[in-house]
Amino acid sequence: MLGKLAWRNIWRNKLRSLVVVISIGLGIWVLLFLLSFNQGMITNYIEDGINTQTSHLQIHNPKFKDDKELKYFIENPETISETLASDPTIDKFSTRILSSGMVATSKTGHGVNIMGIDVDAEKQITNLSKKLTAGDYFPEGKKNAILIGGKVAEKLGVKIKSKVVLTFQDVNQEITTAAFRVLGIYETNNAKFDETNVFVRKTDLARLTNLPETTVHEYAVLVKDIEAVESTTAKIQAAAPNQLVESYATLSPDLALFESQSQLSLYIMTTIFMLALVFGIINTMLMAVLERMKELGMLMAIGMNKTKIFFMIVLETLMLALIGGPIGILLAWITVGLTSENGIDLSAWGDGMKEFGIATTIHPALNLGSYLTVGFAIMLTAVLASIYPARKAVKLKPVDALRSI
Amino acid sequence: MANNIVIETKGLHKTYDESKVPVHAVRGVDIKITEGEFTAIVGPSGSGKSTLLNIIGGLDQPSEGSIIIDGQDLSKLKPNQLIDFRKNNIGFVFQSYNLIPVLTAKENVEFVMLLQNRNEKERSERTKELLDAVGLSDKYDVRPTELSGGQQQRVAVARALAPKPKFILADEPTANLDSTSTRNLLDIMARLNQEENITFVFSTHDQRVIERARRVISVEDGKVESDIIK
Ligand SMILES: Nc1ncnc2c1ncn2[C@@H]1O[C@H](COP(=O)(O)OP(=O)(O)OP(=O)(O)O)[C@@H](O)[C@H]1O
Ligand SMILES: [Mg+2]
Numbered sequence: 001m002l003g004k005l006a007w008r009n010i011w012r013n014k015l016r017s018l019v020v021v022i023s024i025g026l027g028i029w030v031l032l033f034l035l036s037f038n039q040g041m042i043t044n045y046i047e048d049g050i051n052t053q054t055s056h057l058q059i060h061n062p063k064f065k066d067d068k069e070l071k072y073f074i075e076n077p078e079t080i081s082e083t084l085a086s087d088p089t090i091d092k093f094s095t096r097i098l099s100s101g102m103v104a105t106s107k108t109g110h111g112v113n114i115m116g117i118d119v120d121a122e123k124q125i126t127n128l129s130k131k132l133t134a135g136d137y138f139p140e141g142k143k144n145a146i147l148i149g150g151k152v153a154e155k156l157g158v159k160i161k162s163k164v165v166l167t168f169q170d171v172n173q174e175i176t177t178a179a180f181r182v183l184g185i186y187e188t189n190n191a192k193f194d195e196t197n198v199f200v201r202k203t204d205l206a207r208l209t210n211l212p213e214t215t216v217h218e219y220a221v222l223v224k225d226i227e228a229v230e231s232t233t234a235k236i237q238a239a240a241p242n243q244l245v246e247s248y249a250t251l252s253p254d255l256a257l258f259e260s261q262s263q264l265s266l267y268i269m270t271t272i273f274m275l276a277l278v279f280g281i282i283n284t285m286l287m288a289v290l291e292r293m294k295e296l297g298m299l300m301a302i303g304m305n306k307t308k309i310f311f312m313i314v315l316e317t318l319m320l321a322l323i324g325g326p327i328g329i330l331l332a333w334i335t336v337g338l339t340s341e342n343g344i345d346l347s348a349w350g351d352g353m354k355e356f357g358i359a360t361t362i363h364p365a366l367n368l369g370s371y372l373t374v375g376f377a378i379m380l381t382a383v384l385a386s387i388y389p390a391r392k393a394v395k396l397k398p399v400d401a402l403r404s405i
Numbered sequence: 406m407a408n409n410i411v412i413e414t415k416g417l418h419k420t421y422d423e424s425k426v427p428v429h430a431v432r433g434v435d436i437k438i439t440e441g442e443f444t445a446i447v448g449p450s451g452s453g454k455s456t457l458l459n460i461i462g463g464l465d466q467p468s469e470g471s472i473i474i475d476g477q478d479l480s481k482l483k484p485n486q487l488i489d490f491r492k493n494n495i496g497f498v499f500q501s502y503n504l505i506p507v508l509t510a511k512e513n514v515e516f517v518m519l520l521q522n523r524n525e526k527e528r529s530e531r532t533k534e535l536l537d538a539v540g541l542s543d544k545y546d547v548r549p550t551e552l553s554g555g556q557q558q559r560v561a562v563a564r565a566l567a568p569k570p571k572f573i574l575a576d577e578p579t580a581n582l583d584s585t586s587t588r589n590l591l592d593i594m595a596r597l598n599q600e601e602n603i604t605f606v607f608s609t610h611d612q613r614v615i616e617r618a619r620r621v622i623s624v625e626d627g628k629v630e631s632d633i634i635k
Binding site for chain 2: 001005008009012294295298299300301302303304305306307308397398399
């Protein structure tokens with residue numbers, strides 16, 4: 001009966017109730033969509049980081065971490081390779097020789113990390129081969145080929161087939177210079193990465209640094225199931241106690257930072273939205289109570305007790321939220337469904353986003369938990385917001401009913 | 406036959422002192438009302454009729470004195486207990502009808518019985534019986550806004566009777582009605598009083614209403630001036 005009364009009461013002022021319902025619906029819609037956008041951005045960012053930079057896990061000589069010197073290569077890489085090859089949870093891996101130095105033309109120079117890669121294995125591990133904007137990915141038979149980032153190419157004023165000079169130390173700390181030919185220019189979603197990394201064949205780098213070709217500074221590993229990354233990492237670490245085995249989460253802590261930052265901004269947005277909702281509801285319900293003072297007094301006069309009056313007001317508020325909430329959730333669900341497949345193209349702002357290593361196409365995604373959480377939060381907000389008006393209603397004196405008019 | 410005393414006021418005083426000059430609306434009222442009475446409280450505007458009825462109905466507290474309804478001292482009840490007491494013992498009819506606008510005539514009459522947790526069968530039987538008694542058998546599913554003032558006030562009488570209260574309090578029930586509706590309503594009230602022994606206490610200015618009362622308590626300046634039983 002309380003339900004029937006509350007339900008009919010909310011439709012007394014149709015316009016006002018509709019405004020509340022619509023603002024709850026729109027608010028939830030926008031909020032959920034922002035959430036899904038954020039989720040898509042995080043997923044993108046993590047995937048991009050894995051595909052371009054970190055892979056799922058990497059193995060280094062522990063000393064290499066602090067001091068990236070050529071002499072800190074991995075001892076006995078054959079046993080590590082065997083361990084990796086025989087582990088069923090591991091998909092693929094590649095090995096790298098790493099150095100750092102300067103890439104220069106007659107015009108100018110630029111400091112870079114020089115990644116000596118196994119070009120065939122690397123193709124399977126990172127997306128480098130798919131990110132070429134010009135030229136080819138290490139064509140067969142061309143010695144001293146180099147891949148450089150678009151921005152670096154621009155700075156150096158080089159085009160495909162231009163010559164550049166790499167300067168670096170060999171294993172004996174002798175300064176070495178060698179001429180390389182730019183055969184490919186790449187561009188990933190991460191401008192910083194492009195600016196700091198150039199790629200050459202592992203064999204070329206080994207020869208020039210006087211290291212054996214079998215030298216490994218870095219293993220880049222992909223597992224079959226991303227959920228198993230941490231357990232695999234621990235397992236490999238146990239099998240190779242003298243090496244440092246790290247998962248992508250450890251390798252790029254900015255990833256976690258990014259996630260927590262965007263989580264924080266999301267909480268702030270949610271809080272602002274809920275606060276706006278609280279004040280909107282308080283205002284509306286207070287109006288609904290004040291214009292019904294006489295009627296509420298009459299209800300108390302004829303025997304409706306304060307508890308029932310209180311719950312009637314709470315119920316009225318909850319009903320508005322129960323209509324608006326699902327509408328917003330449904331709209332959000334539809335919008336996320338429509339945009340998640342093809343993504344939202346942000347190329348208009350793309351260059352700015354790349355500075356932060358964020359892809360230009362975001363695929364909004366939202367799990368059931370987020371829908372439920374927001375839905376529950378709305379209900380809770382509605383109930384909390386109705387407490388003040390409901391208390392106001394309860395505090396009325398029934399004698400007002402008889403006195404008025 | 407010794408009739409039961411349903412209402413007894415003892416040394417009732419009411420002073421409104423919210424404003425700078427205190428208003429003594431009721432100054433020492435001692436009355437007893439027994440079961441089956443049909444009593445009018447009359448007096449000029451501002452004499453304290455509404456104040457008195459509000460106190461008797463437990464809607465307002467006296468500054469001094471006590472009200473005993475059917476043996477229960479109202480001042481001993483906590484706010485929610487007082488609401489429950491009103492629900493079960495006192496029926497109200499207001500000058501401006503005060504029906505629940507979102508409920509139909511039938512639902513309005515049923516409402517207090519729902520608050521009393523009476524069962525479905527009892528509720529619908531009594532609702533029908535009461536709406537028939539006030540001559541509204543064709544208006545069950547009509548909302549108050551579609552009823553005339555007289556019809557609304559008859560629904561209000563049916564609603565007041567629904568929980569089987571000890572008595573009905575009505576503050577100027579006919580003040581907003583035309584003379585036909587007034588006569589009609591009084592006929593119904595008088596019949597219920599005679600046939601069902603329902604106790605009515607109502608205030609009025611209206612000479613035609615005063616004529617129908619069987620006891621007339623005149624109030625002036627917050628005091629009982631005369632108390633005439635016809
Ligand atoms: N809430 C209040 N605050 C202050 N004074 C009040 C209040 N209610 C009533 N009064 C005063 O108390 C006195 C009695 O008022 P009451 O309403 O009881 O008279 P009444 O006999 O019902 O008058 P009427 O015939 O006009 O309805 C009046 O002087 C009135 O101004
Ligand atoms: Mg009055």
